[in-house]
Amino acid sequence: MLLLCVKGGCAFVGATIGRPRAMGPSPLQRTRVAQHCRGRRPRRPVLQREYPSNVGANCVRPHFEDVAKKEIDMACIINYYNEYDEENRTASRSGQVEFLTTMNYIEKYLFPGAKILEIGAATGKYSHTLARQGYAVDAVELVPHNIEIFESKITDDENISVVQGDARDLSAFENDIYDITLVLGPLYHLHEKEDKKKVISEALRVTKPGGVVFAAYIISDGVILDDGIIRNKFDIREKIALGKLDAETFRTKLEPPDDIFEFVRKEDIDDLMQDFSATRLHYLATDLITRLVSEKINEMSDEQFDFYFKCHLAICERPDVVGMTVHSLDVFRKK
Numbered sequence: 001m002l003l004l005c006v007k008g009g010c011a012f013v014g015a016t017i018g019r020p021r022a023m024g025p026s027p028l029q030r031t032r033v034a035q036h037c038r039g040r041r042p043r044r045p046v047l048q049r050e051y052p053s054n055v056g057a058n059c060v061r062p063h064f065e066d067v068a069k070k071e072i073d074m075a076c077i078i079n080y081y082n083e084y085d086e087e088n089r090t091a092s093r094s095g096q097v098e099f100l101t102t103m104n105y106i107e108k109y110l111f112p113g114a115k116i117l118e119i120g121a122a123t124g125k126y127s128h129t130l131a132r133q134g135y136a137v138d139a140v141e142l143v144p145h146n147i148e149i150f151e152s153k154i155t156d157d158e159n160i161s162v163v164q165g166d167a168r169d170l171s172a173f174e175n176d177i178y179d180i181t182l183v184l185g186p187l188y189h190l191h192e193k194e195d196k197k198k199v200i201s202e203a204l205r206v207t208k209p210g211g212v213v214f215a216a217y218i219i220s221d222g223v224i225l226d227d228g229i230i231r232n233k234f235d236i237r238e239k240i241a242l243g244k245l246d247a248e249t250f251r252t253k254l255e256p257p258d259d260i261f262e263f264v265r266k267e268d269i270d271d272l273m274q275d276f277s278a279t280r281l282h283y284l285a286t287d288l289i290t291r292l293v294s295e296k297i298n299e300m301s302d303e304q305f306d307f308y309f310k311c312h313l314a315i316c317e318r319p320d321v322v323g324m325t326v327h328s329l330d331v332f333r334k335k
């Protein structure tokens with residue numbers, strides 16, 4: 001059960017509108033997929049919003065004193081994505097760099113018949129791309145609004161399922177099922193180390209031994225320079241005054257419900273990963289300086305963009321540049 005809040009009130013919503021393929025599709029799921037395959041569009045209009053400003057997240061907090069804090073935090077995330085156009089986040093040419101880079105690394109570990117789980121799948125950009133390439137894909141997503149869009153995009157040739165769920169608890173899924181597990185988003189929203197550990201632990205549990213997990217993060221230094229100092233999407237002085245940003249080290253200290261997003265540095269990721277039985281295969285910057293120079297990239301000719309992307313791929317794992325990015329990707333193999 002989840003607490004869903006919209007402006008003006010809160011309501012509990014059922015947590016399951018589908019089941020993992022391991023359990024077989026429910027009749028309800030089949031009906032919903034069939035309805036959406038007939039071309040029904042999502043009812044709710046989506047608003048374009050900058051991402052991730054982390055400011056003015058507009059969370060309407062529940063009024064129930066006895067609701068656990070974690071449920072409140074999830075409600076804030078649901079509110080945020082109800083109004084954010086996630087479907088078009090990576091639509092521009094500069095936005096594509098993160099997607100194309102991540103796909104480039106996923107493709108290194110794909111093989112015929114690979115089974116894939118995407119946790120925090122949003123509207124299904126990765127899931128649908130992989131399902132249309134012939135892979136069996138299961139997806140988990142927290143926000144019903146995103147799931148509606150995900151389902152509306154399912155085509156007859158896809159072997160795909162989507163369920164509502166929380167990345168911290170994948171108990172509906174059995175152990176050791178997937179060859180590739182994608183966690184490209186839930187860790188953007190969890191502030192407590194224990195919560196992050198649950199996500200990694202669950203992702204590893206459902207992955208086969210020898211399978212590969214892809215975990216994405218938002219890197220604080222890239223966001224502060226790009227969205228904060230250069231683009232003024234949030235007020236750096238205000239963040240320092242509020243204690244959310246250290247004026248000397250520029251380390252962030254963010255907390256829900258004001259801060260929907262969590263920003264980290266590579267040292268935090270290394271610290272998180274040290275307790276897990278996994279071998280790092282790659283740690284890379286998925287957008288490097290792309291967002292800082294997005295206007296230039298959007299104006300590039302095809303040839304210029306091809307060179308830019310080729311150069312980006314050639315250097316995105318280099319330790320001397322990897323920190324200067326907004327998004328990073330940790331790729332590791334389950335032992």
Ligand SMILES: C[S@@+](CC[C@H](N)C(=O)[O-])C[C@H]1O[C@@H](n2cnc3c(N)ncnc32)[C@H](O)[C@@H]1O
Pocket residue numbers: 077081086119120121122123125126140141142143146165166167168183184185186187188189
């Ligand atoms: C920025 S989007 C990224 C979507 C997609 N994976 C991508 O990389 O384009 C993050 C997604 O993670 C979902 N999410 C956040 N917290 C989650 C959680 N605890 N469990 C499952 N999904 C979650 C959000 O609802 C959102 O759809």
